[in-house]
Amino acid sequence: MSTSRRDFLKTGGALVVGFTLVPRLAGAQPARLPGSLNGNRRLDAWIAIEPNGRVTIFTGKIELGQGIGTALSQIAADELDVELARIDVVHGDTACTPNEGQTAGSLSVEQSGTAVRFACAEARHILLSAAASKLGAPATELKVSDGTVAAPGGASVTYWDLASAADFKREASAKVTPKPASARKWVGKSVGRRDIPKKFTGGAAYVQDLRLPRMLFGRVVRPPSPGATLTAVDEGAVKRLPGVVAVVRDGNFLAVAAEREEQAIRARETLKRTAKWTETASLEPSGDALFRHLMSATAPAHTVVDKTSPIAATPAKTLEAVYTRPYQCHASLGPSCAVAQWQEGALTVWTHSQGVFPLRADLAKAFAIDAKRIRCIHAEGAGCYGHNGADDVALDAALLARAVDGRPVKVQWMRDDEFQWEPYGSAMVMKLAGGVDAQGHVVAWSHEVWSHPHSTRPGSSSGVSLLAARHLAGASPPPPPNDVPQPAGGSDRNAVPLYEFSSVKVVKHFIVDAPLRTSALRTLGGYANVFAAESFVDELAAAAGVDPVEFRLRHLKDPRARAVVEAAARRAGWQPRGGGGPRLRGPHAQGSGFAYSRYKNLACYCATAAEVEVERATGRVRVTRVVAAVDAGQIVNPDGVVNQIEGGVIQSASWTLKEAVGFDRTRVTTRSWADYPILRFDEVPDVEVVLLDQPNERFLGVGEGSQGPAVAAIANAIAHATGTRLRALPFTPERVKQALSAKG
Amino acid sequence: MATFTLNVNGAARQVTLEPDAPLLYVLRNDLELNGPKFGCGLAQCGACSVLVDGKEVRSCVTPVSAVAKSRITTIEGLGTLDKLHPLQRAFIEEQACQCGFCGSGMVMAAKALLDRNPAPTNHEIRQALNGHLCRCASHTRIVRAVQRAAKELRA
Numbered sequence: 001m002s003t004s005r006r007d008f009l010k011t012g013g014a015l016v017v018g019f020t021l022v023p024r025l026a027g028a029q030p031a032r033l034p035g036s037l038n039g040n041r042r043l044d045a046w047i048a049i050e051p052n053g054r055v056t057i058f059t060g061k062i063e064l065g066q067g068i069g070t071a072l073s074q075i076a077a078d079e080l081d082v083e084l085a086r087i088d089v090v091h092g093d094t095a096c097t098p099n100e101g102q103t104a105g106s107l108s109v110e111q112s113g114t115a116v117r118f119a120c121a122e123a124r125h126i127l128l129s130a131a132a133s134k135l136g137a138p139a140t141e142l143k144v145s146d147g148t149v150a151a152p153g154g155a156s157v158t159y160w161d162l163a164s165a166a167d168f169k170r171e172a173s174a175k176v177t178p179k180p181a182s183a184r185k186w187v188g189k190s191v192g193r194r195d196i197p198k199k200f201t202g203g204a205a206y207v208q209d210l211r212l213p214r215m216l217f218g219r220v221v222r223p224p225s226p227g228a229t230l231t232a233v234d235e236g237a238v239k240r241l242p243g244v245v246a247v248v249r250d251g252n253f254l255a256v257a258a259e260r261e262e263q264a265i266r267a268r269e270t271l272k273r274t275a276k277w278t279e280t281a282s283l284e285p286s287g288d289a290l291f292r293h294l295m296s297a298t299a300p301a302h303t304v305v306d307k308t309s310p311i312a313a314t315p316a317k318t319l320e321a322v323y324t325r326p327y328q329c330h331a332s333l334g335p336s337c338a339v340a341q342w343q344e345g346a347l348t349v350w351t352h353s354q355g356v357f358p359l360r361a362d363l364a365k366a367f368a369i370d371a372k373r374i375r376c377i378h379a380e381g382a383g384c385y386g387h388n389g390a391d392d393v394a395l396d397a398a399l400l401a402r403a404v405d406g407r408p409v410k411v412q413w414m415r416d417d418e419f420q421w422e423p424y425g426s427a428m429v430m431k432l433a434g435g436v437d438a439q440g441h442v443v444a445w446s447h448e449v450w451s452h453p454h455s456t457r458p459g460s461s462s463g464v465s466l467l468a469a470r471h472l473a474g475a476s477p478p479p480p481p482n483d484v485p486q487p488a489g490g491s492d493r494n495a496v497p498l499y500e501f502s503s504v505k506v507v508k509h510f511i512v513d514a515p516l517r518t519s520a521l522r523t524l525g526g527y528a529n530v531f532a533a534e535s536f537v538d539e540l541a542a543a544a545g546v547d548p549v550e551f552r553l554r555h556l557k558d559p560r561a562r563a564v565v566e567a568a569a570r571r572a573g574w575q576p577r578g579g580g581g582p583r584l585r586g587p588h589a590q591g592s593g594f595a596y597s598r599y600k601n602l603a604c605y606c607a608t609a610a611e612v613e614v615e616r617a618t619g620r621v622r623v624t625r626v627v628a629a630v631d632a633g634q635i636v637n638p639d640g641v642v643n644q645i646e647g648g649v650i651q652s653a654s655w656t657l658k659e660a661v662g663f664d665r666t667r668v669t670t671r672s673w674a675d676y677p678i679l680r681f682d683e684v685p686d687v688e689v690v691l692l693d694q695p696n697e698r699f700l701g702v703g704e705g706s707q708g709p710a711v712a713a714i715a716n717a718i719a720h721a722t723g724t725r726l727r728a729l730p731f732t733p734e735r736v737k738q739a740l741s742a743k744g
Numbered sequence: 745m746a747t748f749t750l751n752v753n754g755a756a757r758q759v760t761l762e763p764d765a766p767l768l769y770v771l772r773n774d775l776e777l778n779g780p781k782f783g784c785g786l787a788q789c790g791a792c793s794v795l796v797d798g799k800e801v802r803s804c805v806t807p808v809s810a811v812a813k814s815r816i817t818t819i820e821g822l823g824t825l826d827k828l829h830p831l832q833r834a835f836i837e838e839q840a841c842q843c844g845f846c847g848s849g850m851v852m853a854a855k856a857l858l859d860r861n862p863a864p865t866n867h868e869i870r871q872a873l874n875g876h877l878c879r880c881a882s883h884t885r886i887v888r889a890v891q892r893a894a895k896e897l898r899a
């Protein structure tokens with residue numbers, strides 16, 4: 001690594017960087033390279049061998065507690081033949097890491113892991129050639145052990161000695177074949193995550209823990225509602241409060257910076273109390289009316305798939321059902337936070353954004369400066385599960401920092417800022433229709449979905465997606481939202497069935513005009529679509545009088561899909577049943593449910609079996625046990641995969657049983673954990689994960705794999721326990737009780 | 745403004761500030777301790793929990809003046825990377841987190857529990873931690889970690 005590049009890392013200064021990691025070859029279309037190597041083609045963009053015996057891996061993917069840094073170090077250690085402890089990982093820094101866009105979609109191991117694997121294999125090859133000439137022995141006869149290259153005669157040289165001789169300043173060829181599974185030492189092993197020890201010993205692990213000399217503390221004063229306009233505020237009075245250094249008022253953007261954090265909070269409270277706003281009723285109707293509103297919105301029907309077959313048998317039985325999902329929150333435990341500093345017209349931002357390059361692009365537009373004058377450096381935040389306020393708070397901090405003469409400002413959102421202003425997972429309606437023939441085969445299937453956008457992240461070609469940009473006097477309009485195209489899909493993610501149904505139609509209504517801001521929440525539309533589709537599969541199975549597991553297997557050809565279904569059923573001790581099946585009565589109805597999906601129809605395969613208890617008198621649902629069987633292709637860190645799947649199951653149970661954003665026609669009423677309860681310790685199920693490792697297959701993303709199957713298995717288990725089908729999320733006690741009594 | 749001499753992790757630390765300043769900001773900003781975290785500022789999540797005279801306290805709603813005469817312990821006071829407390833070791837060995845933002849509060853609540861009940865059942869652990877939120881849903885690992893630490897502390 002060049003000295004200047006290493007110095008960036010050490011000092012974290014606002015350096016203006018003029019080099020690009022992506023050399024553009026004039027004219028010629030370069031050969032496609034694997035994973036993110038394709039967009040970041042230089043070897044030295046990914047790896048540096050340091051003379052001091054360390055190896056640095058650079059990745060554009062950021063750590064958010066999913067363990068990507070550890071997984072990448074395992075891959076690198078294997079390809080290079082070095083010990084894990086020698087490897088440092090630098091995540092997302094616009095001055096010195098590859099640009100890999102967003103850390104999203106469960107793609108980090110697929111994209112970054114693949115790139116690191118090929119880059120390291122090639123780096124090893126280059127190092128071996130250098131060693132060969134130094135040792136006077138053919139490269140094929142050299143052995144490497146923890147970076148020491150030995151010739152048959154015993155002479156040796158280390159990677160660290162070769163650091164200057166080995167030239168990584170070249171385009172990767174991806175021609176060096178990575179090691180076969182059998183030769184790997186680290187990949188496939190549960191190694192402890194490198195980010196964890198400091199988190200339990202008070203180390204500086206998060207952007208919240210960053211302290212810079214002369215740093216100020218900032219808070220924002222958001223409008224009371226999305227349609228509000230600031231009409232009056234006594235800035236002078238607030239400026240006189242102890243410790244207050246600056247009050248920034250620009251259009252509807254209001255913020256304060258102070259010497260001490262509690263002073264900033266106090267000033268914010270005063271501003272909140274005294275600022276005058278006019279509000280308008282700009283929001284959608286809430287409750288059931290919301291879903292009628294979505295279904296009547298003027299959004300063109302877009303046919304996603306139309307494989308309706310004229311020769312499909314006429315169904316013996318047909319069904320139709322409508323499922324709904326409310327707006328839901330990321331609700332990170334730690335509200336969004338960023339530190340920003342301006343020096344000589346250049347901006348440095350420390351951020352837990354999932355994509356430092358797209359954030360930089362939006363900041364450049366917001367301040368109308370060259371992106372080269374902005375450096376965004378990743379530092380971890382609290383778990384985020386998608387596009388939350390991380391990017392927005394970066395602009396807040398930059399706006400405040402601009403007003404305080406070169407001093408860095410740390411802005412931390414308060415809890416109500418986060419609940420009221422993070423982009424939500426969209427409310428959705430799914431209308432399913434289908435039929436089975438006399439033999440119990442699905443011969444008609446239609447899935448229609450209504451949804452607001454699921455991806456309004458920064459980095460769009462026009463507009464600024466950052467929250468404050470819409471509040472400033474010279475407001476930049478948010479970019480026109482696009483849906484994520486199939487096959488991954490956005491609003492229609494996982495809406496296309498992977499079952500062998502003889503006739504399939506999928507239609508989406510993409511409702512762009514969203515008064516509440518919506519964006520990517522773990523799985524995008526996948527959670528709701530799998531909830532609906534896998535509930536409906538059970539409804540059809542019941543209509544056909546076939547056991548739900550048997551019914552799924554009957555329609556699944558892919559052997560890997562069948563394998564996870566069979567593995568989950570086996571571990572769960574699944575009792576085959578016909579139709580609605582037997583249910584235990586009494587004060588607690590017990591039931592079990594099953595579901596399957598392949599996330600995005602492209603990533604990991606996951607089947608789940610859930611057991612629930614429903615207290616009939618209160619409608620309280622307890623999920624007692626969930627089994628998940630997963631095929632994530634080649635597994636880098638088994639415990640890491642289990643951790644993701646377990647977390648996904650429990651988080652999904654929380655969304656499913658408890659969570660909905662509250663609002664009236666004017667304001668969001670969800671402000672604190674009291675308004676937005678999540679699953680607690682006494683409510684979490686036991687989770688068992690079965691991994692089906694495929695060491696010779698490619699990586700399949702796993703971070704979002706269990707969210708969809710978990711909700712559907714729970715819904716199916718409640719139906720099994722009570723004989724009542726719940727189609728509106730979340731399954732709160734009131735709702736369950738109402739459904740049970742409606743049935744009588 | 746007033747000057748307080750706080751007893752934090754066994755050391756006397758002097759701070760000058762408004763008496764009603766919440767302890768959380770004093771620990772994080774004046775004493776530069778990273779363990780206690782801001783999660784809600786409303787005593788709802790437990791991310792900011794520390795021990796005051798051995799009892800779990802939400803530092804986000806505790807004025808510094810209220811603890812001026814007490815023993816305050818944060819996760820930094822339990823052990824260090826080189827000399828881990830059994831609870832820290834257990835959380836690391838069980839990989840009991842995703843983001844870990846809830847972790848310091850969980851460890852401190854678990855410390856208070858194990859001090860009064862060295863052999864808790866899983867049910868008792870869940871009850872003791874029920875006021876602590878974990879959004880990444882690492883609950884089952886956290887319970888396992890507390891059990892592991894309890895076992896080590898009893899040995």
Ligand code: FES
Nearest residue numbers: 783784789790804
């Ligand atoms: S920050 Fe104190 S309880 Fe949440």
Ligand code: FES
Nearest residue numbers: 842844878879880
């Ligand atoms: S591990 Fe992220 S909140 Fe608990």
